[in-house]
Amino acid sequence: MKTIKALMLASTLAFSNPGFAHGDEDHSAPSGPVRKEQKEWGIAGDAASATRKLEFRMTDNMRFAxxxxxxxxxxxxxxxxxxxxxxxxxxxxxxxxELDEHAALMMKFPGMEHSEPYMAHVPPGKTGEIVWTFNRAGDFDFACLIAGHYQAGMVGKVKVVAAARS
Incomplete structure (x- = not known):
């Protein structure tokens, strides 16, 4: 009975949203307009409005630089x-x-794919890009949520310093 329920759940997930399957495809270039949804850590930005570029490196030692x-x-x-x-x-x-919750889901469904403006899936040797407006002050995080990577410590921190008030 458990096997049947598991198969039903798997098939439901597979067909209910075909955009959820991690793989080796290049997910770095979003298709269509960027969905701007306010999050605790900000909102998708417009490339023309970017005031600076920050470069990151990801490696198989499960670290960001x-x-x-x-x-x-x-x-x-x-x-x-x-x-x-x-x-x-x-x-x-x-x-x-949110990253903890998403990482736990990725452990259960390692083939899950997602495409949000605050995410970049980057194949080996490639470069991805996110344009983000950090419109809320606070301490936030970034991580690789591919199954096992987050658990191995592939995480980082973002400090958004409050705008000075006049």
């Missing part, structure tokens, strides 16, 4: 994410709570 960044509240930043490893990696912005 740099592991910490600081931006100003209201700043739109172009994040360039290079995968210097031999396996697929991703860069996902979020809160620790």
């Amino acid at each position: 740099p592991e910490r960044i600081q931006v100003k509240q209201g700043e739109t930043v172009r994040l360039s994410i290079r995968n210097d490893g031999q396996v697929m990696h991703e860069f996902v912005l979020g809160t620790k709570k």
Whole structure:
């Protein structure tokens, strides 16, 4: 009975949203317009509004370089994410709570794919990009949520410094 329920769940997930399957395909270039949805950590930005570019490297030792960044509240930043490893990696912005929840889901469904403006899936040797407006002050996170990578410590921190009040 458990096997039948598991198969029913798997087939439901497989056919209910065909956009959810991680693989080795290049997910770095979003297709269509970017969905702008306010998140705790900001909102998708417009490339023309980016005031600076930050470059990241991802490696198979399950680390990002740099592991910490600081931006100003209201700043739109172009994040360039290079995968210097031999396996697929991703860069996902979020809160620790959301990343924890998503990482747990990825462990259960390692083939899950997602395409949000705060995520970049980057094949080996390729570069992905996120343009993000950090419009809320606070401490946020980024991580690779591919099954096992987050658990191995592939995480980083974003400090968004509050805008000065006049």
